[in-house]
Amino acid sequence: MAVSLPGWFRVTLNVIVYQYGKVASTSLVTTFNKMRGVSAHQCHFFGEDAFRATVTRLCNPDTNDYFFKHSLGQLAENLKAYRLYHRKNPAEGDRCIVLTVAREPFDWFRSSLIQEIEGHIPALSLSLRDRGVESMSTEHIVSEGLTLLLERIRGAIDSVDGGIDALVPAKRRELDQLIPFTDTEDFEAFLFILSRFLQPHWWFRTQFSPEFGIALPDMVDVGAGLLRAPTETSDVYLARYEQLEAAFAQLLELEKLPERSLVRVNEGHSKQYAAEINAVFETEFAAELKARSHSEITRTLNYGR
Secondary structure, eight states: OOOOOSGGGOOOEEEEEEOSSSSSHHHHHHHHTTSTTEEEEEESOOSHHHHHHHHHHHHOTTSOHHHHHHHHHHHHHHHHHHHHHTOSSOOTTOEEEEEEEEOOHHHHHHHHHHHHHHHHHHHHHHHTGGGTGGGOOHHHHHHHHHHHHHHHHHHHHHTSTTGGGGOOHHHHTTGGGTSOOSSHHHHHHHHHHHHHHHHHHHHIIIIIHHHHTOOGGGSEEOSTTOEEEEOSSOEEEEEEGGGHHHHHHHHHHHTTOOOOOOOOOSOSTTSTTHHHHHHHHTSHHHHHHHHHOOOHHHHHTTTTO
């Protein structure tokens, strides 16, 4: 947690970059932390309910090793950011702001797969058990497994009236009665990846708004596509990933911070199997699925128009 000190090291502005991942949060935090008097922290979950759910997932021996390591590493940092936001009696002149970032959901899902494919390959392999997966190369597993995954997601969306917004957990649990799976293990693995697909559609409704008491339609556009809403604790900003450079510059101006260009880190285009993943997402079927992937959040933020 940041501590106020005299001179150059005194932190007067804490920035909490609270988002669902794959939205250049590391770039934002890195850039903020190069500024005098600014301390930035990133977190993917916030609030006691989210912490309890994370601990429950960590304690589950069936949790994929890849996602166990990532969740475990994030837990401590998320707790620090939460305590910082809710701290009592900050030093005089110290402030805290929250910045969140939204991204077009279908493109976010493609990016998340590129970043996390190592953790998803076991699930893709399960889905191909009846297609001779034992003789497939990893590249073939990624290509064919993702093609099947998108077909299943299309089936899930079409299975309920109301589409994505109606795919509540109870409805997801019924999907094995409507979509063929190789076995229960395959179905459970699909539910996890489906939850990742749904994350950018559901996150603001289930995580962001309950924690800060802010409805996205009530946020005010303060220029360059940057939205803002005040709370009792801090100002909360929302930027669109697609306009991040301009929105970031506008935030710096509003907060009276020096001009800086975003430091680019953790780019996905050089990741292993990125070519195979992008090829699947460039198909006509993927384009049709993207066109059907509407939700409250895509309408609110004018994605897909």
